[in-house]
Amino acid sequence: MAGKSVKGLFLGALPLAAVFAALTAIPVAAQGADVGSLIYAMIPAFIAYYLAALGHGVFETSGVLNLAIDGVFTLSVAAAFSTAVHLAIAGYEDTLAAGIGVLVAGIIGAFLGVFLAFITTKLPISHGAAGLSLMFVGYGLAPWVGLPAAYMSQNILRRKPLLNTDPVTVYGLMGVAILLGILLYFVITNTKIGVAIRAAGENPHAASALGISVVKTRVIAALLGYTLIGIGGGIYYALYAQTWQEGSGMGSGWIAFAISLSAGRHPILTMISAAVFAGILKHKYFLASELNLSRDVANMLPFLVALIAMVIFMATPLKRRLAPPSALGKIFFREERTV
Amino acid sequence: MVSIVVTRRVKPYPPVLVSILAIVIGVLLTGLVLLGFGVPMDTYFAAIFGGFTSGQIMRPLVYLILIGSALTIAFKGAMWNIGAEGQMIIGMILAGVVAYLIATSVMVLSGNDAIQFLKSIGVQNPQQLIMLAKSEPQLIGTYYIYGGKGVNAIVVRNLTMSPIAAQLLALFLAAIFGGLWAAIPGSLKSYLGVDEVASTLIMNYIAYYFFNYSASTYLLGYSIQARDFYRTDQLHALLQYPQAGIPDSTITWPEIWIAIIAFVAVAFMLNYTSLGVRVKVLGSNPDALRAAGVNVKRLAVIIMVMSGIVAGIAGAALLFGNLLKLEAIKNVMAPPTQSFGYTGILVSWIAMLEIYAVPPAAFIVAGLQRTGRNIEAILPSATKQAIGFSGPGVMMLLIGTVLLTYIILRVISEYSIRIKR
Amino acid sequence: MASAETSPAAPAAGEPLKEIPLVHAEGITKRFPGVVALKDVKLTVYKGEVHAILGENGAGKSTLVKILYGIYSPDEGEIFVEGKKTVITSPADAIRNGIVLVSQSPQLIDRLTVGENMLLSLAKFGLLSRKGAVRKVIEEHGEKVGIKVDPDIEVWKLTYTQKQLAEILRALVLGAKLLMLDEATTFLPLLERKRLYKYMRYFAEQGGSVILITHKIPEAVDVADRVTVLRRGEVVGTVNLREIEDKKEVMTQIRKMMFGERAEAITYQKLPPGKPREEAALKVERLQVIGDYGALTVRGVSLEVKKGEVLGIAGIAGNGQKELVQAIMGLRKVKRGKVLINGVDVTNKGTSKVRALGVGFIPDIPTRFGVSIENTMVENLAMHPLIAKGIIRWGKMKELAKKLIDQYRILIPSPTTPVKYLSGGNLMKVLVAREMLVSKSLLVAYNPTRALDEVTASMVRRLMKQKAIEEGIGVLLVSEDLDEIFMVSDRIAVINSGRILKVFPSDVDRETVESLMVSG
């Protein structure tokens, strides 16, 4: 069993690593730029997208189709920004304000995620419809949260409170993200709650008949997963994008979705996939100019790659190795007719 | 210990009641949230009322019938096409290709040539040219004059084919490419199992950026404003759809006809053909359909294509009837589709995926969609800035809240929820 | 003499049962859309008894035990466990009260190991406890009961029988006081079944209680202390079997209670022989098919069904039957070999090609692969490519539906009623009627009566045979019910581990077939 999963890991890692190598090779070859600084530049994107994708993976492992991710991510970005601005105006030091902003984003994410998990499990509700409506709510709330703060940051504060971008903070946060991934991998594979999360995603009817509470399990998965998605959104503002305007973060949730999917929701493999995307996102304009493409094509690139990554995952043996949870997105109703 | 027990109701509440209640509750909830953000309740309700009573409701109504019908095909077959946005955009781009590359030719004249040209058509000064273009567009086409007092250069855009043929060709190509665009996520879902919600949404962004690319490169206009804003020239006057003349509305006849024809065609397909029956069964039990010998994978792709065709047509119509130019998107929350691709989702759900309920549902959603704009018009700009007013924010919030209320009420109508102990 | 009690809650004095009711349910009512599944049901299970619940299909047996296990919630009624009123809203509640259900389809999670499945069940292990913790518990209990399973093996690798045994082991590890078996033994091989019945008696002697649900009336009468009969959601009565000598008579009485007048329609007699012709309706050559988890499950099957005959395929569940049928119908990819229908090669050509040759199909889960329950009867007809093409004239479709309703005596308010409001039997009739209509050369039936009571089952069998005799179509009957195979078939093939071991004429004796079915 252990042997097989290691082999599967390699199988998934190889093509992704190849893409990664190719991606870093292009700018290096073109410019003779130093690899270290290129990689360093993409770490903030990596942290933001890895955390969101990791959270998404954990959440979906429990069987709830996560279509709310982009809306919640967008709202988290705005929430982190708004919190940071308000706290900075109240006299907090910028880094602290931004840090608290990130945590608040995590809490908001967790709140919405738990709500989604609860209604889709307790009530026989279409996961798709519930997720989408929550996505729209997230989109709809984000400008209301962000715009007043943007006004204040421009006219009162005259700056945007951000996290430090010194190597200690950046590497430190990256280390924390990677450790979180490893920890979650261990929890999912080796503990009872992890087994329960997988069981709820594979066959909630059987899981419930075995005697676990599917609702409780999925709520816990949502708590873990969506806190990470929210924090990912917070980091997106405070470390990666370092700015906010209406629409900030929109679409990034889908990229995190694709990152997680293309790595089969595997906490460790997601790291590689997130690194590839971080590279594309950070260096997309550079890549585009090297290839003589316009800015709009550069902006399109991450989405194109996201689509292609999902296709590659589904079209290759990767899918069978890292099969999606059997009950993902299926309505769970204990009194479903079976005869 | 308290537990919530959910059982199926023997007699569900009537679905119409659910739709109506969902709208009422959803609207109220949104009002409360907006109140929290600082929009006064009376402004909100005045805006909603205004939305339903002004002629301005016509355009959203027409397009929501179109997109609502398109999505009803897809949703009935359980293909969650969230990509009507992208399919509309592709339709628009194709209409633009016809309007600016196929059906019109461009003549750029500078210096002496420009003056010669003016003379040749008997025009003495630029002012006269403007008059002539207005009175006889077939002769002079769309023109731009560069230079200050004297004429430096003239750009003339002339039709090269009959306007009707051009308009039909635009609709045709928009339909084909809208369908093909939708066929991509359809096939990925059918043959590889890629979730269509994620892929259609991602493809919306691809379409948006492709749109920007198109508007700022091969479709880029010649006028100074066009170059500044990355957009095409104004549509040739003869290609623009004729106004219907409904008070307070800029809606045009072809837009109205397109909506009616598409709606009837979709209704006929769903209710009177074997394809329609299979679409319905695919939505409720694909396994049974497969075992009966229907190629369900192909059927799923066909469903997406049909959906995309209607959405593509809607995109083309919007260019010819309303936009009259294509301009690069700056804020993804405010695309040229006016987000009909997203609001259409709401229409389809509120209509309970029943095609005959699409027009009334479209009416309701159209009224609500105007709300954001109306609040924007009513609120003083100082207030707007202070509370961080966002028109798209109002609309998205309404879509999300009404939809969420709807699905929860739907469950309550079909299931009884009791608390034990 | 058998005594049918009217009040099972108050056993007559002098009855040899221990008089402490372990579980007592009263006034249980449960409604589903279109049907009252249970109506004011009262059931008492004493400590130390094996209590059989019998009833025709759709009588409400499964509903009742699912309520006791907390899967369904009753609309009305109360449950007492050891005299104490208890609200059970989830299986976890039931397990806490010592009630455990094992049903026909194993409720284990395929992609988890046996150990992981057990870990989930055992409340004494906390959320953060490690996987390995459960191993010792499994080994200890397994030894006691004599069931050996490897805790590290993933469930999908187990055979059906092993899964069911693992389920029963789970029930015992959980310390069940009341063990409920809902058709859990139906598909087990005879030997295994007998062993289990013996264990059940032992379990009851130790003070445990068992609720046994089965379609096999003789076995129930053999093993149970008491029998409660349900009919259309109501308790007809409870029969005490303790001191009964004449088992035949009591069985007749139970059948009467179960089916009423219709009991006479049940036949276990062999149906008249078919009229085989020269041409083959179906020819399968050295077929190889891969199963759900990538293993070769059909391993070189060759067979032939002549027009006008019924070929029965006997075997224990999970020996490649499902994959074989799906491959023939074009629903699953053929790895190697050929499928010919009417002499036309349809290997890997898709279901529509197969269907176009006039092939009917009755699957084992009618609500999944047969009809679409959200749709109306006419829609269920019109969805079929052989019945409707292009523009549909609904008037004609309704006429056709009415004709079938009359012919098959389907109980349905109107052709435009969604079929979800039909009872299981009528739903099956809709499916059978449609598939008979499209069977022009071949009918493939896979466990066609699996979920049916004896009356409906008899009808379906008769119809299949009739079609073969009168219209000369070939019928391939794949069934895990050996009685059925013997009743209908003209020739009997035995499938085991994905291979056809032998084909017998229909007068072969049962033991021969059965021993081949279970041979290793």
Ligand SMILES: Nc1ncnc2c1ncn2[C@@H]1O[C@H](COP(=O)(O)OP(=O)(O)O)[C@@H](O)[C@H]1O
């Ligand atoms: N989950 C359900 N939803 C709707 N109807 C159901 C459900 N479960 C059972 N029924 C209906 O209730 C009746 C009793 O079913 P069941 O208890 O399964 O019967 P049995 O096990 O005795 O064959 C049947 O008519 C069946 O169709």
Ligand SMILES: [Mg+2]
């Ligand atoms: Mg049953």
